[in-house]
Amino acid sequence: MHTYTDQGKGFCADNTRVEIQEEIRKWLSPQTSSSEHIFWITGIAGSGKSTLSATVAETLRKNHTPVAAQFFISRNLLETIKPEKIIPTIAQQLSELSPVAARIIQDTLKDGFPSSWKEQVEALLLAPIRELCKSRDVVIIIIDALDELDNPARSIKEILSPIATSNLPNNIRFIITSRPDGWADDIAKTLESVGLKQCALKTESSREEVKNFVAARMKDITLKQSGPGWENWPPPRDLQKLCNQADGLFHYAGTALHWIEAQIDEHGRACRGWVLENLTPEGGLGQLEDLYRVILTSFEDINKPARNAGRRKVRLAGFQHVIGTILVLQESLTIHQITAILADISENDFDVVKFLQQFRSVLIPGNTASFEEAQPQMHKSFRDYIMGERAPPVFRIHTGEAHLVTARSCLEVIVKAGSSSDAAAEYAVAYWCQHLRKAVEGDADFGDEGGIWDLFKRMKEDTVVGVWKENAKDVFCDVAAAGWKLLKLLINTGWREFWP
Secondary structure, X not given: OOOOOOOOOOOOOOOOOHHHHHHHHHHHOOOOOOOOOEEEEXXXXXXXXXXXXXHHHHHHHHOOOOOOEEEEOOOOOHHHOOHHHHHHHHHHHHHHHOHHHHHHHHHHHOOOOOOOHHHHHHHHHHHHHHHHHOOOXXXXXXXXXHHHOOOHHHHHHHHHHHHHOOOOOOOEEEEEXXXXXXXXXXXXXXXXXXXXXXXXXXXXXXXXXXXXXXXXXXXXXXXXXXXXXHHHOOOHHHHHHHHHHHXXXXXXXXXXXXXXXXXXXXXXXXXXXXXXXXXXXXXXXXXXXXXXXXXXXXXXXXXXXXXXXXXXXXXXXHHHHHHHHHHHOOOOOOHHHHHXXXXXXXXXXXXXXXXXXXXXXXXXXXXXXXXXXXXXXXXXXXXXXXXXXXXXXXXXXXXXXXXXXXXXXXXXXHHHHOOOOOHHHHXXXXXXXXXXXXXXXXOOOHHHOOOHHHHHHHOOOHHHHHHHHHHOOOXXXXXXXXXXXXXXXXXXXXXXXXXX
């Protein structure tokens, strides 16, 4: 799941990011005296860094100069955020590309895996690259979204410093991207004199491109609609307001348009009078967080008194359960598999599939064809928002609580699975105890989870033990930790409230 194709990354729209793509193309051309081996692209959240990286990789593929290796990092995919995965994954790609590179890597591993970062970079990355450069015009490696790594300030310096300071062939090129965080500037300053080129994606320079993108995308949306009136919608002034709100930020424009399309699909012509007004009020939004709040309140308008307080409570609980589970998943799953894990949510109370369709604009990559087979991929800015203090409290996700409800969902799958071996059951068996452990570590409130006792009791049934017994490592410690927390709760509140 480390390539742009694995992750379903979108590409730059036609006639967008033209100048930076041309600059990269020229920089990638072999130069006899080039000392720049690293092209570091920075940009704020939503400026289109990953889209640009994917576009460069796809363009190179079409031009028969495919990248030698790529590593796209995403918080949605836990296996990509571990710094120790980068060098081995790239080394594996290099070995698959060239028998010579494979031999060098195999010779290194005969003595065991190198213990230090410096040794790994030299033996598993730079040594095979030097050999590749002898037979290729240019060797290109792309590493996208470095800022999403665990402890990026330390790990990135350990990776980049040996690369930038090594004596490398002129035809090796690394393209990397990250947010312009303080640590990124500090690292770049220490390396700019030894082979590093920097480029910042400025939103002000892409306002015209975003405007063209919005106009073209809106035209595609309205052409799909039948009936009169769509050919003149929206009015030019409203379209311009949307462009002003995006202010050169591609992610804002793309997410807003995706949401607008979803509202049209749900409400038809009836939404034309208000859908753009919600995004372009007087005074402007201009911030991704404000756009996310609009999307959240279009699901449940917490700014107005509830017509049915009980119904609102169910909907908000469903939101917390579904989005929380997606946020804490320990491996990538499709919509179909996630829905199967969330089978403990009664469809009579909360339609999970319908909900996920409503939230496509922040969950599903724009170029994903099949909804059920899509893997939810939240933009880092949305993850940060929905888990942070800026989100409305009723929507905010507490990770400990999310792990708790996910553990309960997994337990439900296990006790009902019998001998089933489908993907949902496999995930539940593999991770239920981890979710339980993280719920305890995250100080989750077990007060409303008395039902988990019944699930624990059913775990000892012969048919259920047969499902989970092969994955019993550490399980008793995890259950004991959660059980002790539940026990203390029961002592304080009275046994019969949860276990009569």
